[in-house]
Amino acid sequence: MPELPEVETIVRDLQPLTGRALSNPRLSHTDVLRGVTAARLKASLDGARVRRVSRRAKHVVMELDSGLRAIVQPRMTGALILSDAPLSGEHAGYAVLTLDVEGGARLTYRDVRRLGTISLLDAEAWNTYTSRIGPEPLANDFDIGAFAAALGGTRQAIKKAIMDQRLIAGVGNIYANEALFVARIDPSRPANRLAAHDVPRLYRAIRKILDAAVRSKGTTVRDYRTGTGQRGAFQFKLKVYDRAGRPCVRCGTWLSTTHAIDGRQTTFCWRCQGDA
């Protein structure tokens, strides 16, 4: 599922769009649209030139020469693929939005479950939207003091807290599981009850995991694809996610799994991450 590393990978792969014009938008489903009608989206994209493609949290932001931004949030099964030839095989189905790109390429948003969303915001609306999202954990100015303060302000389980986009941007279920394992923190521990040494450890673990995942072009469990339609490689480096019932890579204890935190699959080593 596209989290920060997957969206970052997609955005890097979409850089050839910069300066190119889009045309002939084809939209097969309108249920992915948020705050924009099909007519307005198509009219805004048709003939628009891409000024910049960037990432914010788990969003792909395509800034157009009109100043409008087309925002794609892939969520579970969304994929944005830039290709020279028309998509075929597994990628051909489930296309939601297809655009012709100046120079002969195609940009396709495909989404099997269509939990992903597409919106269109002007500069002001985008600024409001992005101001409500927490800091970027891979940014140089990601501040550990602010991170500590954010965690100290909630009694939520630490795993739920780091997946809260208002507190920190881009962390989803996979990397929350991985970062907590690396930091040796019990996922169910209330965020404001972390030990003093836990916060810097978690801060470093999140950055380390996300950076490594970006270098592997993300994690493909099932549907995620890069911006060129390839699979990521970080699934081979996961230590806990999707490894329930298998031995902990650190101590050999069988990994436990629970859905007690926000109903989401949480896998951890009770020995390495236990609350003593």
Place this chain on the structure above:
DNA sequence: ACGAGGTCCTGCGAGC
């Protein structure tokens, strides 16, 4: 202010 639970959406695997 918190936790619990519903909603969106479709494919897949389990169970009968």
Place this chain on the structure above:
DNA sequence: TGCTCGCAGGACCTCG
């Protein structure tokens, strides 16, 4: 074999 059912989950919403 062919059906139904529950689950997967990120963000957002309502309710108590």
